[in-house]
Amino acid sequence: MKILKEILWPLVAVVAAFIVGGIVIFVLGDDPIEAYRLLLSSSFGSLRDVGWMLHYATPLIFTGLAVAVALRCGLLNIGAEGQLYVAAFAAAWVGIKFGGTIVTVGTDHQNWSWASLPAILLVPMCIAAAIIAGAVWGGIPGVLKAKFGSHEVINTIMLNFIGIALVSYFTQYYYKIPGDPILQTAPIGDNATIPLLSSFIPGLPADVPLNVAFLLAILACIAVYIFLWKTKWGYELRAVGQNPSAAEYGGISPKKQIILAMTISGALAGMVGIGEVLGTRHNFYNGFSAEWGFLGIAVALLGRNHPLGVFVAALFFGVLLRGQIFVDAFTSKVSKDLGWVLQAIIILFVACLQKYSRK
Amino acid sequence: MGEIFTLALLFSSLRLATPLIFAALGGLFSERSGVINIALEGLMLAGAFTAAVVTYQVGDPYIGVVAGVAAGAFLAFIYAVACIKFEADQVVAGMAINFLMIGLPALISGAIYDSSGSTPQIDKVLQLPDFYNRISIATIVALALVPICWWIMYKTPFGLRIRATGENPDAAETAGVNVIRLRYIAVTISGVLAGLGGAYLSIGQSSLFTRNMTAGRGFIALAALILAKWRPVPVLGACLFFGLTEALSIQIQGASWARIGGEEIPVQFIQIIPYLLTIIVLAGFIGLSRAPKALGIPYSKED
Numbered sequence: 001m002k003i004l005k006e007i008l009w010p011l012v013a014v015v016a017a018f019i020v021g022g023i024v025i026f027v028l029g030d031d032p033i034e035a036y037r038l039l040l041s042s043s044f045g046s047l048r049d050v051g052w053m054l055h056y057a058t059p060l061i062f063t064g065l066a067v068a069v070a071l072r073c074g075l076l077n078i079g080a081e082g083q084l085y086v087a088a089f090a091a092a093w094v095g096i097k098f099g100g101t102i103v104t105v106g107t108d109h110q111n112w113s114w115a116s117l118p119a120i121l122l123v124p125m126c127i128a129a130a131i132i133a134g135a136v137w138g139g140i141p142g143v144l145k146a147k148f149g150s151h152e153v154i155n156t157i158m159l160n161f162i163g164i165a166l167v168s169y170f171t172q173y174y175y176k177i178p179g180d181p182i183l184q185t186a187p188i189g190d191n192a193t194i195p196l197l198s199s200f201i202p203g204l205p206a207d208v209p210l211n212v213a214f215l216l217a218i219l220a221c222i223a224v225y226i227f228l229w230k231t232k233w234g235y236e237l238r239a240v241g242q243n244p245s246a247a248e249y250g251g252i253s254p255k256k257q258i259i260l261a262m263t264i265s266g267a268l269a270g271m272v273g274i275g276e277v278l279g280t281r282h283n284f285y286n287g288f289s290a291e292w293g294f295l296g297i298a299v300a301l302l303g304r305n306h307p308l309g310v311f312v313a314a315l316f317f318g319v320l321l322r323g324q325i326f327v328d329a330f331t332s333k334v335s336k337d338l339g340w341v342l343q344a345i346i347i348l349f350v351a352c353l354q355k356y357s358r359k
Numbered sequence: 360m361g362e363i364f365t366l367a368l369l370f371s372s373l374r375l376a377t378p379l380i381f382a383a384l385g386g387l388f389s390e391r392s393g394v395i396n397i398a399l400e401g402l403m404l405a406g407a408f409t410a411a412v413v414t415y416q417v418g419d420p421y422i423g424v425v426a427g428v429a430a431g432a433f434l435a436f437i438y439a440v441a442c443i444k445f446e447a448d449q450v451v452a453g454m455a456i457n458f459l460m461i462g463l464p465a466l467i468s469g470a471i472y473d474s475s476g477s478t479p480q481i482d483k484v485l486q487l488p489d490f491y492n493r494i495s496i497a498t499i500v501a502l503a504l505v506p507i508c509w510w511i512m513y514k515t516p517f518g519l520r521i522r523a524t525g526e527n528p529d530a531a532e533t534a535g536v537n538v539i540r541l542r543y544i545a546v547t548i549s550g551v552l553a554g555l556g557g558a559y560l561s562i563g564q565s566s567l568f569t570r571n572m573t574a575g576r577g578f579i580a581l582a583a584l585i586l587a588k589w590r591p592v593p594v595l596g597a598c599l600f601f602g603l604t605e606a607l608s609i610q611i612q613g614a615s616w617a618r619i620g621g622e623e624i625p626v627q628f629i630q631i632i633p634y635l636l637t638i639i640v641l642a643g644f645i646g647l648s649r650a651p652k653a654l655g656i657p658y659s660k661e662d
Binding site for chain 2: 024028029076078144147148150151153154155157158159161162165166168169172173291294297298301333334335336337338339340341343344345347348350351352353354355
């Protein structure tokens with residue numbers, strides 16, 4: 001019964017959003033049934049479709065977990081976007097500096113790296129860089145909240161802008177190949193890359209960018225579950241989220257838990273950088289995230305801040321992101337922005353229904 | 360360095376501060392009544408999109424402005440229903456409004472004009488007029504609104520009720536204020552003003568609506584509001600300052616004089632000033648910045 005109750009309200013929100021979205025599609029002059037058929041079915045036709053859908057879902061699993069951990073402590077992290085930017089840049093930086101990257105400018109070959117390390121060292125270093133950078137960028141608003149009581153929502157918004165501006169600065173002035181019109185870094189060394197899943201799974205086409213990061217995302221779900229429900233720190237974190245003053249009375253320091261929650265949240269958001277930099281792009285591209293940090297809020301809310309729920313919700317959004325491309329291509333009026341509208345309405349309904357789901 | 364601070368820069372700052380002033384004053388009403396307004400960005404986009412479309416279709420910028428204001432007010436009312444009636448988390452509902460306004464204008468303009476990136480360009484004569492080719496009529500209105508908002512907030516019973524509601528809704532209700540109704544009005548006013556700011560962006564500063572054209576201005580307006588400690592006259596100062604930083608960062612791009620001792624000043628360093636300042640002010644390093652006490656807390660009579 002409990003699980004049914006947990007699923008009921010998110011489901012109501014999704015159905016209600018689809019009804020409103022359907023009216024919008026109808027008013028725009030298309031057939032809602034056909035649009036939704038395209039939206040929901042284009043992720044399941046073949047192994048390729050499933051692979052793409054899981055690829056779209058991967059960053060959302062990380063950001064959904066990030067937002068969920070913070071929310072369990074009563075904090076809203078809208079800074080996942082900045083955290084994943086800073087983290088992706090950090091991963092690329094290590095991949096360049098220790099990956100033996102040689103940049104060719106005209107006829108001049110410049111060695112941009114300090115060392116050329118083997119994959120067994122370099123990949124863990126890049127992953128650690130992403131996690132640490134995300135943790136730091138998430139930890140800052142945690143410290144500001146704990147020390148000065150300043151609101152984490154405002155600070156994370158501000159740190160989004162600051163983080164994105166800073167990595168754009170470093171990319172533009174120090175790590176862009178001279179003459180490259182695109183704001184992106186030089187490529188990371190070959191030893192810093194992680195394999196695509198198509199090299200293990202027979203039948204999965206090699207052009208599907210789904211990579212090892214998806215497996216890391218599953219591991220992250222399990223790790224977050226164990227942390228929140230099977231460890232003392234996780235218990236204390238949730239206690240602060242449920243009732244800070246009662247937790248403090250019980251001997252838990254809310255300040256410590258606030259910093260811990262935001263740091264872990266930032267680290268999880270930062271893990272988005274692993275799949276994007278080491279798995280698919282093999283460099284840092286300024287503008288690589290399609291607002292994943294913000295979509296993480298929707299994923300966490302829909303997943304009821306539970307790792308399993310986050311996983312399922314991220315897959316659902318993966319379906320939407322995959323499907324909206326097909327809706328765009330095969331309907332006459334509806335563009336791929338339908339996905340944004342549906343996501344927005346889902347978030348709004350989930351937020352409005354929360355009052356009832358608590359009862 | 361001398362020639363950086365020219366008259367042109369002053370006018371450029373004023374022009375860029377104008378949408379911020381509208382939106383921040385809008386946020387002032389909402390937040391002073393106790394409702395957080397992260398949705399300013401989306402409300403501005405609603406105003407910008409509707410003003411551009413209606414001006415293009417009808418051929419009159421003032422009807423466009425009215426339509427933009429109406430769209431901002433309508434969307435703010437929906438936001439108010441979510442926050443007040445359903446007691447939704449105000450930040451989450453606000454983000455939903457922002458998301459909606461990234462997607463919905465693109466979806467509509469894609470269906471009507473077959474172009475989801477932008478609306479068709481309006482004629483130059485249909486743009487909101489400038490005086491002496493320098494100062495927009497919208498800038499004059501924005502500047503005039505500052506003392507008007509100050510007067511409403513501090514010299515009228517309505518303003519007193521708003522402030523009381525944001526500080527202590529229970530006491531206000533006991534004193535005869537209809538807290539729920541007042542918050543609906545305050546949030547809707549924020550939609551009116553943010554919609555006005557958005558309309559100026561699309562048919563004043565520009566001649567069409569482009570996808571997500573506010574580019575974070577709603578959040579800058581929010582930052583200005585916090586920096587101004589939720590007071591109307593300092594809001595003007597904060598918005599002018601943020602307008603100046605934006606004007607500077609536009610001028611610096613590619614300009615040879617943006618150097619100190621031979622070193623180029625990266626534009627990113629100027630862009631982050633408003634955000635950095637907000638964090639510093641919030642942490643209490645520059646005087647104490649105290650939000651209205653009841654900010655973000657839904658009000659229900661039974662409790």
